[in-house]
Amino acid sequence: MSTATQIIHSIPADPLTGAIAVPIYQTSTFIQDAPGVNKGYDYARSNNPTRATLETIIAQLEEGSTGIAFGSGLAAIDAVVKLLKSGDEILAVDDIYGGAFRLFTHIYEKFGISVNYTDTTNVENVFNAVTPNTKLIWIETPTNPTLKISDIAAIAKVAKAHGCLLCVDNTFASPALQKPLTLGADIVVHSATKYLGGHSDLIAGLIVSKDKAIGEKLKFIQNATGAILAPFDSWLVIRGIETLTLRVKQHGINAQAVAEFLEQHPAVDKVYYPGLPSHVNHDIAKRQAKGFGGVVSFTLKNDSEAAAISFVTNTKLFKLAESLGGVKSLLCHPANMTHKSIPAEKRRNAGVADSLIRLSVGLEEVEDLINDLEQSFEALKNNALIENQAAIFNN
Structure with a gap:
């Protein structure tokens, strides 16, 4: 099946009514049959049917196990960094998005997470820059704004050999052009504000994990910290994906x-x-x-x-x-x-x-x-x- 057909038909019809468009469940809470007994939803920070549909769609498109939707691209990046602990190191592409640089350097370095920037277009640079403390390799490809390209498959081998996670910011390419998880990456992030939304009318971030266990950790972080994507904005991203x-x-x-x-x-x-x-x-x-x-x-x-x-x-x-x-x-x-x-x-x-x-x-x-x-x-x-x-x- 072609990517175009896959994307269009990844968006389901509503099983309750047959509506061709995904419904917007604009609700904060859900009625329970008994304490802890519900229809899969209890509180909209933890889960929401519209957001859940978007998370399923992006996981399918990136060929991962778990999709997670956040209130912004930076909130998604922040959740990935929260997988680390004090003393860990991020090895990041030198031509990095300014918001990611600000988050890494001005927020997380003071909590003991160090960042080492290198030109990841040369895989030897990545290999030589990895240290025993490196737990996350962070690349954008293409980068913002000089459009550098890093070899995802080659860097994935380096990450695996050193026990690191590889996260790829796939915002510029989108799953219409590039699928990093199929090339060996562990995590993909998107500023869905950009091509996935496509109409300059929303702020959103997405994560897709390859491994289900990592996805569960990220889902826990999403719920615990509360940086969720609202139902209407989830619907806007779904609508954008239809024409991606x-x-x-x-x-x-x-x-x-x-x-x-x-x-x-x-x-x-x-x-x-x-x-x-x-x-x-x-x-x-x-x-x-x-x-x-x-x-x-x-x-x-x-x-x-x-x-x-x-x-x-x-x-x-x-x-x-x-x-x-x-x-x-x-x-x-x-x-x-x-x-x-x-x-x-x-x-x-x-x-x-x-x-x-x-x-x-x-x-x-x-x-x-x-x-x-x-x-x-x-x-x-x-x-x-x-x-x-x-x-x-x-x-």
């Missing part, structure tokens, strides 16, 4: 065209997109995923923060905003937005330059998107000419 394959396919087509345009543009220095043959990890991306996603990043030849800010504030169709993965195209300046919490030197060492711009390529006609980028490049060029003329005049 179609949307992700078009996102990828548009992103490929935008990346090729940027690669030829005289004002652009580097383009980061795994669908380009020039991408250093292009072959790995082709091998472990069915496509390359909808995010493209690039740096300007005029490698200045001011030039990047000028560019991102001059686009018309690309809206300046946090987040990604929605129908409408977005762009951001990571150094001042999504990755501002990472110290500048560490950020630059990971490849997040001051002029780096991240595009979330939407579902508009790609010619319109390219024209929008071109007019912003022209505005940047005109501003530079005006500045040069003013400097000559002042001298």
Whole structure:
């Protein structure tokens, strides 16, 4: 069965009424027949039929044992870290989402969980960085925002050899393109806010575990800490999943065209997109995923923060905003937005330059998107000419 068909038919009809859409059980509690005797639900923090349906769907799509839905992607990441204890170490990808960096460094390091960042695109780096205290290897692939690709299967072998868990943030790819658990990962996390929801109208996080025992631990953490996803937001994610394959396919087509345009543009220095043959990890991306996603990043030849800010504030169709993965195209300046919490030197060492711009390529006609980028490049060029003329005049 194709992925598209599997995704559409993973969403069940309501067995009680035959409703083709999943019902929203907007309730906080459930009537019991006797103390402790119920129909599978007692209190909505512990479980809810709408949320349970979403958790079953994502577990099926990622081919795992247990799905768990949280109030945000960071809440999902937080639950995974709670599997560890003081003295344990996380080995994490260097080009990491700023929110994950903030959580690891500013919250959990003070509780005695250390973090070691390395370039996971080279599996030898991972092998050499593992210590006896390493209990969790954390990768994003593709990474945010420089679209680095790590070899999931190779890193899974390293993790297994050293008794570590491997967690893959699969937000950028989604199960429509990539299934890390089938490649050897132990845990997958998603910011369902992005491609799974797909419409920029909710905040949600998901975890899928490969092993049932780990899933039970994570489920206990979810209930004990209470960072659950509400019924209506669970329904919104389910609705988004129905069109996931179609949307992700078009996102990828548009992103490929935008990346090729940027690669030829005289004002652009580097383009980061795994669908380009020039991408250093292009072959790995082709091998472990069915496509390359909808995010493209690039740096300007005029490698200045001011030039990047000028560019991102001059686009018309690309809206300046946090987040990604929605129908409408977005762009951001990571150094001042999504990755501002990472110290500048560490950020630059990971490849997040001051002029780096991240595009979330939407579902508009790609010619319109390219024209929008071109007019912003022209505005940047005109501003530079005006500045040069003013400097000559002042001298």
